[in-house]
Amino acid sequence: MDKKMSDKILQDMLNRLLKITKNCREDMHEPDEQYISAHVYGDHLDNAFGDLPHFLGPFGASDGSYPHMEFVVCIKSDEKILNALNYTDFENRLCR
Numbered sequence: 001m002d003k004k005m006s007d008k009i010l011q012d013m014l015n016r017l018l019k020i021t022k023n024c025r026e027d028m029h030e031p032d033e034q035y036i037s038a039h040v041y042g043d044h045l046d047n048a049f050g051d052l053p054h055f056l057g058p059f060g061a062s063d064g065s066y067p068h069m070e071f072v073v074c075i076k077s078d079e080k081i082l083n084a085l086n087y088t089d090f091e092n093r094l095c096r
Contacts, residue, residue, distance in 0.1 A: 010093040013085060020075050020082045035077050040087070042071035047088040 024034045031037070049070055071087040 006093055016083050037076045039074045040071060042069045045088045046070040047086050050086055
């Protein structure tokens with residue numbers, strides 16, 4: 001993947017996070033007061049499956065079971081999944 005495409009994907013990820021956290025304090029102190037939480041699922045670093053964990057339906061669905069899978073960070077509000085980020089992809093793009 002070239003740098004231009006990688007930058008666009010990172011910007012898309014950041015825009016999704018900004019949209020989700022728009023009502024939170026700028027310093028993200030106590031996001032739980034805005035009913036925002038993060039949950040990490042998985043048991044290994046990889047990025048073969050992308051952002052959406054295979055155990056989830058569309059964004060907004062509830063959790064299901066999660067067998068052996070890549071680390072995915074799910075951003076939730078009132079237990080509904082608003083966004084999911086494959087940790088390895090996110091870390092890789094931040095370090096470029």
